[in-house]
Amino acid sequence: MEHWLWIILAALVFECKGADRVIQPTGDVIAAEGDTVILGCTFETTRASPTLFWYKQEVNYFPKYILKCFSNTVENAADFEKDRFNAAIVNNSVPLKIQKLQLSDSAVYYCALQPTVTGNTKTLYKNLWSKDNTILHNIH
Secondary structure, three states: OOOEEEEEEEOOOOOOOOOOOOEEEOOOOEOOOOEEEEEEEEEEOOOOEEEEEEEEEEEOOOEEEEEEEOOOOEOOOOOOOOOOOEOOEEEEEEEEOOOOOOOOHOOOOEEOOOOOOOHHHHHHHHHHOOHHHHHHHHEE
């Protein structure tokens, strides 16, 4: 039996300073287990060398750090293997590519531009569930 994944993107805008911000498309992304998906994120910044982050938030959990991109470098968190989760900064975009989808990949995904929210997870958690968010759902 084929399992379908629903991915909903968090349409979160982090205002860092001036015109610095990230923009994610809203809506569900639906894919089958084993497929590859690309989640979009564009950004505007005054920084010459921006650093961008991707996060995953499952229902009833705090956001989990996936990876960060800067220059031509990508650093993945230990729980997110580079062969499945990858991103790269191309112009003003940092799409997240998730390969070999698993049911456990169903979650809210969002990107952030450094500086991100630090030490105030209550505000971050509250913002994640605003009416504009998009979420990744798992359907068996």
